[in-house]
Amino acid sequence: MRRTPKDTEDSHRQIGRRSLFVGGLFVATSAVLSARMRYLQVERAEDFRLLAEENRINIRLLPPARGLIFDRNGVLVAANEQNYRITLVREDAGDIDAVLAQLSQIVALDMVTLERARTEIARRPPFVPVTIADRLSWAELSAVAVNAPALPGITPEVGLSRLYPMGADFSHVVGYVGPVSDYYLEQTGDTDPVLQIPDFQVGRYNIEARMEQLLRGRAGTKRVEVSAGGRVMREIDRDPPDPGADVQLTIDAGLQNYVEARLSGESAGAVVMDCQSGEILALASAPTFDPNLFVRGISSAAWNTLNTDRYRPLANKAIQGLYPPGSTYKMIVALAALEAGVITPEETVNCPGHLDVGDRRFHCWNRGGHGRVNLVESISQSCDVYYYELAQRVGIEAMSAMARRFGCAVRHDLPLSGIAEGLAPGMQWKMQNRGAAWVVGDSLNAAIGQGFVLASPLHLAVMTARLASGLDITPAIIRSIDGISQLPGRARDMGLDPGHLRLVQRGMWQVNNDRRGTAYSSRVDVADYAIAGKTGTSQVRNITAAERASGVISNADLPWERRDHALYVGYAPYDNPRYACSVIVEHGGGGSTMAAPIGRDILLRAQLGEVPPPDLYPASQRRDIERMHRDLPILPTPPVPTGRTVRSQA
Amino acid sequence: MSFLEYNVKYTPSGWRKILYLNWPLIVLVLAVAGVGFLMLTSVAGGRVDRWAEPQMQRFAMGFVLMVIVAMVPIWFWRNMSALAFAGSLVLLLLVEVVGTVGMGAQRWIDLGFMRLQPSELTKITLVMVLAAYYDWLDVARKSRPLFVLIPLCIIAVPVALTLRQPDLGTALLLLIGGSAVMFVAGVHWAYFAAVVAAGIGAVVAVFTTRGTPWQLLKDYQYRRIDTFLDPSNDPLGAGYHITQSQIALGSGGWTGRGFMEGTQSRLNFLPEKHTDFIFTTLAEEFGFVGAASLLTLYLLILVFCIAIAMASRDRYAALLVMGIAVAFFLYFAINMAMVMGLAPVVGVPLPLVSYGGSAMLVLMVAFGLVQSAHVHRPR
Structure with missing residues (x-):
């Protein structure tokens, strides 16, 4: 394959010629480039300088x-x-x-x-x-x-x-x-x-x-x-x-306004939801604050006022606040016991006002005792001893599992800030977080919604909605985005025994409508709007043996921070459940005196779509109710804009 | 083929090779790179660390690489040509698979420490493989159709791959660079006349298929051509770059506004001011004198390359050096023409000046090959 010298010499000369030709093209092109450069930079320099100076884009x-x-x-x-x-x-x-x-x-x-x-x-x-x-x-x-x-x-x-x-x-x-x-x-x-x-x-x-x-x-x-x-x-x-x-x-502005107004003056939270679809109709926390203050950056004076208020206006009690649910938790315990088969609806438990377990005495709220109570009565009269008995039979794990099925101790997925998870305790939880073994007393406390159990008004509203409808609803707060529906489809059945559910619902009906029910004074006299519910009063302090001996100090005599939380959960109408609500008044005293009336008013407002007229209330209360409604800071119903596309012009 | 084929009477060896490097060429390369550092500092508003410093690091790396490549005998590189070309084709294919989208086109392979642009690498390896081909080919057969078809196929593969990316600028550079090697090797004139005719045919095809489902270019490429043909009818749409860079160039005048005094390029009118449009900053700040000086520096580099090619008695070396010279020329000529509104906006950097790692390293390796041809030339 060696090339002959001549061949190489020949091709060498050809490469040289062609290289020179290419070099010539280089020079020619460069000449064109520099000519163009000269044209732009020398001849038209003035025009371009003017453009550069005067017309900036x-x-x-x-x-x-x-x-x-x-x-x-x-x-x-x-x-x-x-x-x-x-x-x-x-x-x-x-x-x-x-x-x-x-x-x-x-x-x-x-x-x-x-x-x-x-x-x-x-x-x-x-x-x-x-x-x-x-x-x-x-x-x-x-x-x-x-x-x-x-x-x-x-x-x-x-x-x-x-x-x-x-x-x-x-x-x-x-x-x-x-x-x-x-x-x-x-x-x-x-x-x-x-x-x-x-x-x-x-x-x-x-x-x-x-x-x-x-x-x-x-x-x-x-x-x-x-x-x-x-x-x-x-x-x-x-x-x-x-x-x-x-x-x-999904919020109804009119209802939201009514609920905020009804809670005003208290430190409270409330949630109203549709028990068939899970849509949240109102989610209120009182006191509240004007969001317009924050739009341009809040002044430090206004910020300090909000921040130092002992009623904590900035905290969203409806979703961020966790409270012992008190007696509103009893439906969960009852259902857990019924499902486990450890109690029958007819079986009665004797309540002498207390129950001794080991060397500890657990008291019923009714110091005189309820006598013999069955399941329905235990709900309507809120007998603690009945649930102490159930707790020992069914155990904490079944109770907490049932609580989770009802949406307690679950972080609900809503686009809101700081949603609390709540707590349905178990043996493992206590060992990990408290470093101690579970004792039977813990189960007894949990059975009446005290001790470690924690829930927010949102949890309790979801629980009540599921109790009322038997449907596994998911809470929703966004109805549509740009007109496209965001609501989940129809909820599935919870898979509970309908008979069990009816018993609990019957108990809740008696709470509001039976003479001995804890919220009888908060009844609705018109059957179409009848409500069912459950009161709760949760302690925020320990009652010492000495205090019990000398008589428990009434809430009115205690400083505000040490009074009991007042709770109420309820739904309406009883026959065809549509609305569920939960109310918590922080340090409000008793559930039946403070929270239940608020819950009733909210449920009536939700059913009627307007401020409820006095004739739906028991005759003896009508004058007071009328006065209260007159004094509430309720806004006139705002006009609904025509068309969904109203926008400010950019 | 063995190394013995070379009729080498005397070749410097060991460290003595350093003395036999073409030092004037090295000084010219350093000078152009120096201009680059200066301009990168200027477009960064006087900040050295933004672009100039990384560029210097890469240049230093490239310089070392150049010297190493220059130390290795040219016949070693000749034997490596086919392998290098195959390797760069594999990398080009790899871009299709793992390439991440950068600057709107799939062109990068992320190596961790730098982003490699295989199309840059291909510009050199294509020249290498073509030079090796003509070195191997019997001179008498070089114009026979079959032996013309083979290099055409070699060129077509990387061109097709870069067009797919899509990178029109690099595809053109490969096509012209490859043909240039064939031309210098002595392929018959008639073929090139045919290619020019085909080129005109292709342009016609590109424009007649526009708007049909078979159109050959992407819409943005058509728009670039449109605005190139008439930038004034759309001064702020796609013609924005051209108009702005012409204003910047033009406002430079004879001697320019002075270092770091350019207003047009400073005000972010040009989004790619540190890469493809860096020439505008030079022209605005140093005027016609500065721009023409850079052009002169580039031409001097080419003069030295042609001199090396013509002095070499080895066909591979001569063709390789000429191929590199043509590629280098195309870089700066297309870039300058584009900035001055003589060519459409295609992504071609200003060699040794624009900010960018792949192009810089590949160019330095190419100069290393030129130096190797010079050091190891048969004497």
Whole structure:
């Protein structure tokens, strides 16, 4: 394969020729390139320099309109309002003091605003627009716009700001938005460019926070040609922002308002839900607060007031608060015992007012004792000794398993902040968390919803709804997103013996409607609206033997923090269950005196769709009820907007 | 074939090879890279650590690589050519499989310490394999149809693979670079006339199939061509880059605005100011004088390459060096033409100046091959 010298010589010369030819092409092309370079850089230099100086193209972000939130009937609970403001870009302003002085002659700006603007300007990069003043009137904004040539770097803008037309009613459901803080950016790692828009608001609490990505939408952009002075010459093109999704809640704004009003003055939480579908119709926690305070960043004075209030307005007692459920837990124990077959409905237990187990004495709330009680009576009279007996027969694990089937000690999946899990204890749990073995006394305490057992009003409402309907409903708070239904399909049957369920329901009916029932005074006299329920009173302190000997101190004589929690769960109508509710009044005293009347009023309001008239109440109570309803801070029913697509203009 | 085929009378050995490197060429490469560091500092607003520093590290790495490649005899590289080409084809195929989407096209393979662009590598290995092919081929047969078809097939495979990615710029570079080697090797003129005719046919095909389901290019590629043909009718849509870079270039004037004084490139008008559009910053800040100087530096590098090719009595070495020279030329010519509005916007970096690891390393290896041809030339 060796090449002959001639061959190599020949091809070598050819390669040389062709290489030179290629080199010639290199030079020719480079000549064209440099000619073009000369044309652009020398001959047309002036034109381009002018273009570069005078016509800068700015890209501006257009904020998306935040998705609106409606109640189940289309009442607007979170809206957007227009916010006129003026922004300044340091780079374009030149002499900031001169510009601000000029501006103060056109718009009244106080020293605080100016000082805040100056620090903000100094803190931000020179090209970022900084808000100087917002919530201006249209007249002020127009004045600035007219004087724009004298105000380099100043831009009058129309922004959107969140508005909660229902005020405090929805702060524990919808939550609130707030300004984007450095802390927020750090926490979420969110890099959406939209967050750089001055005064952009992001959800900070509850639905606003948990559904942030859906509600926020996508930023648009517009390109504008700007003159040397920073004046916008023309808009070149625009990529409109995509607004956030509209969210419809399952909450009924009217009912929500009534429940918040009914709870006002107390430290309390309540949940109302549809026992067939699981839709939450009201979720209230009192006292509440105005979410509009947070929209622009809350003042420290207002924050301190909210934070130091001993009724804790910022805490959402309906889902975050955990309480011993007290006697409202007894249905769970009864069903566990019935299912295990350790008791029959007819079997009676004698209640002498206490039960001795080992060397400890467990008391019934009724010191005189209930005598012989069967299962239905044990619910209606809330006999503790009956359940001490059941606890020993059925054991803690079966009780807690039944509790979990009824949605207690489960973290329900709702887009709300800080949902508590609750606790249905077991032997293993105690060993791991308390480092001690389970003793029979623990089971006895658990059987009356005391001891380690913890539940929130949400847990109790789900429990009651399942008791009432026998359906395995899941709580839901979002009805639809952009018109697409988010509700789960029809719930499955819980698979409990219908006979057992009917017994417990019968007991609950007697609570409200039997003369000896613990909530007889909170009955409804019209059969169509009859309610069934269960009261509970849960201790927050230990009653010592000495105190028992000298007589238990009544709640009214105790300081507020040491009084018992008052609880009530109930549903209505009894014959055809539709609404379930749970009420907890912190340190409210007794369940039958404090919580049951509230529960009855809420269930009546839910059934009627309006403030219940006095003639549904027992004759003796009508005057008081009428007076109470007159004094309640109930809002007039807000108008339902026509059409679902109402939006503020961006 | 064995090494004995080479009629080498004298070759420097060991460390003495360093003395026989083509030092003027090295100085030129250093000068161009220096311009690159300067511009990368400028577009980062004076910050060295943003782009200039990593670029310097990669250049240092590439420089070491160049010297190592230069120390290895050119006939070793000749024997490795086919293997290297096969290897880069495998990597190209791998991009299809594991490549992560970067810059809108599947072009990267993540190696952990750097992101490798196999299409860059292919530019050199294709030239290598073609040079080796013509070195092997009996000179008398070089223009026979069958032996013209073989290199065409060799070129077609990587071109097809890069088109799939889709990377039109690299595909064109491969096609032209490969044909250039064939041309220098002495394939008959008539073939090239035919190719030019076919090229015109292809352009017609590209445009006539537009809008039909069989269209040959992606929509964005068509749009780029449209705006290239008439950037003024869409100054802020897809023609934005071209218009803005022309304004930046033009406002540079004779001597430019001065280092770090450019306004157009500073204001983020150009999203890829540190990669494909870095020439605009140079032209704006140093004017016509600066831009023409860089062009001169590039041309000088080519002059040295052609000189090395012509001085080499070895066909592989000569073809390889010419192939590399053409590839290098295409890089900067297409990039400059694109920035000046003479060519459509295709993703081609400015060699040794634009920020980017793969292109830099591959170029340095290529210069290593040129140096190896120079050091080990038959004397």
